[in-house]
Amino acid sequence: MMAASHGISIGLLLLYLGVLGSPKGYSIPEGVAIQSECRDRYLWVHVGSSGNTPQFEAVDAAGVHPIDEKNTSRCGYTISKFKMDGYTTLRASYFSCHTDNQNDEVFTFQFNIIVMDAKNQRSRYPLSQTCSLLLPWSQREVICEEDYMEVTVGRDVPCTTSEGTSKEAWRAAHSFAQNIANSAWQVMFLKNEDEMATIPIAEAHRLGYALSPTPKRVVFRSPYRQNHSEIVMVDGVAVEVIHGTVFFSQKMMVVMIDISVACTINPGYFDGARLLWETPRIMTPLVHSGFGFESKQINVGVESQLLDEGTARARGYTLEVKGLMVQMGVPFGAEGGYRKSLVTNNIYREMYVAFLFYEHVFSHVYTDGSTVETRHRLLRVVDTPLLCRHPFTVDVDALPPYHKTSFEEHTFNVYLGNIPHDVALTGVKLNEKQFSVSDAAEHGYTISKIVHANGTHAYTIRVPFDDKAVRRAVSTFWIKHISINGAYSHELQLLKWYNLFIFYFS
Structure with missing residues (x-):
């Protein structure tokens, strides 16, 4: 049988599960969550909305100013393209437009956050926050944000040639500045060692640059891929560089302030187990020739926040100096990154994404024993290819x-x-x-x-x-x-x- x-x-x-739990913060109006936090160099605003993407306005004594594609990079605002958690993030530099700056130590922000609530009604939520400087400024700080490059320099920092500029080109630039300097600020760009352009500040602003004095510093900010930038290879890595100098006459002197910036533009890669990203250990366009170089500390973090060594180690992150390069590694699926599931061509796939943050603090050591400290920061989204997950x-x-x-x-x-x-x-x-x-x-x-x-x-x-x-x-x-x-x-x-x-x- x-x-x-x-x-x-x-x-x-x-x-x-496309939308994760709401972060702790404000829940107004219904269906919206807002959180803000002062961080060491910027204000962080995190907005979750069940409706359309939130919009932002900056508010100051002169009025209300929309934050849109036309002015984000020039004004020091980043509306992050990294939205793996379903929220929209605004990062506002301490030196961003429309921010009240008290002696480079206390910064007050005022924003309107415009959201659509659960009933598809447009609502404005005012946000005002004051941030105090907790980490003292280095004499020079360079930040490579998602949408712009920014350098801030103390006014007492000497202006000398860098490794990326020949002495002959620097002498020509210095002589040129001496001949045309006046009391009005001007900015000089040097490209390919022989292309020199000098423009007044008003013209620089028209071209999309931001250049302004603060109580103790000078701030220069530029979008990527500007006409005065160039791509150079530093130890095999592509780096976008702007060689810039602000100069003006003051009494019997010509004052020159180096506002050069350099940011790696290379993508990361996946070796089958870890996300990896490399950057030159010595960023030569920012290193002055003829002086000593001292590396003081190298740090790694995620989502624009540095991690202490113990936390990074517990998550499996690695930070290795390999000859002329520094390599950062993040294991697949490690805390701090995001796993994303999707389907393409009837095949189920998964990817892992991390928003890496790198910091190198180094100093120039001059012959008299004095030093000038530079804090160089880079942000980079690194992801795996789509991996089949059956x-x-x-x-x-x-x-x-x-x-x-x-x-x-x-x-x-x-x-x-x-x-x-x-x-x-x-x-x-x-x-x-x-x-x-x-x-x-x-x-x-x-x-x-x-x-x-x-x-x-x-x-x-x-x-x-x-x-x-x-x-x-x-x-x-x-x-x-x-x-x-x-x-x-x-x-x-x-x-x-x-x-x-x-x-x-x-």
């Missing part, structure tokens, strides 16, 4: 005790594995019978979640043999297909994937 066999066809509905189901006892179908208990026990952290099982289709996970128990089914140490999780699904939805067949060797129908949602876009699993039972 032929044995009776039981077949089961299961469709699984998976939902991508969910799988197993019905044999390869992974005991999770999914062994039991004849004694007359129960199917199916294991669904390799599910990333941002995906959740929400529904099950058992042949033609469909139900949600929360309703499974009412139908006599048991669904359990299993969390694994590598950040993935799995589910076990137990179904009795005698359930009405189970199809029966009589055969020596019976085969049924298990169809998996998963739906993912990311940034309000619904994506579907289909996969075919074969379940054998005899």
Whole structure:
């Protein structure tokens, strides 16, 4: 007599969790979360909204000023393109436009945050915050933001030639400045060692640059890829450089202030296990020739915040000096980065993204023993390629005790594995019978979640043999297909994937 066999066809509905929990902060209006925080060189504003992307306005005594693509990079505002957590981030430099600056030590910001609430109504939320300087200024500070390069220099810093500029070119520039200097500030750009351009401050502003004095410093800011910038190779790494000098006459002197900036533009890469990003240890366009060089500290962080050595080590981050290069490494899935699930061409894929932050503090040592300290900071989004991540189901006892179908208990026990952290099982289709996970128990089914140490999780699904939805067949060797129908949602876009699993039972 032929044995009776039981077949089961299961469709699984998976939902991508595109919006994570709201950060602590203000929850006004309904459906909106706002958080702000003073950090060592900028104000950080984090906005979550169920509606459209938030907009920002800066407010000062002169009025209200929209923060848009026309003025973000010139004014020292960054509306980050890195939105893996579903929130919009604004970073406002302490020297940004419309910020009240008290002696380069206390900075007061006023913004309007414009959001759409849950009822699709436009609302304005005023934000005012005062930040005090906690980390003293280095004599020169260079920041390579997402959308601009900024340098701030103490007014007492000497102006000398850098390694990226020949002595002959520097002497020509110095002589030129002496001949045309007057009481009005002017800026001189030197490109390719022989292309010299001198323009008044008003013209520099018209070209998209920002150049202004503060109580104790000079601030220069530029978008990337300006006409006066050039791409040079430093130890095999592409670096965008602007060789700039501010000069003016004062009494019997010509005052010259070096406002040169240099930012690496190389992407990171993935070696199969870690995200890696490299930058030159000595950024020669910022290093003055003929003087000593002293590296004081190199730090790494994520999302524009530095990490202490213990935290970085606990997360598995690495920071290695390899000859002329510094290499940063972040293990796949490490805390501080984001895993993102999506579907392309009916194939389920995953990527891991980290927003790295690098800082190098170094000094020039002059012949008289004096030093000038530079704090150089770089931000870079580094991501993996799209990696195939195939969910799988197993019905044999390869992974005991999770999914062994039991004849004694007359129960199917199916294991669904390799599910990333941002995906959740929400529904099950058992042949033609469909139900949600929360309703499974009412139908006599048991669904359990299993969390694994590598950040993935799995589910076990137990179904009795005698359930009405189970199809029966009589055969020596019976085969049924298990169809998996998963739906993912990311940034309000619904994506579907289909996969075919074969379940054998005899």
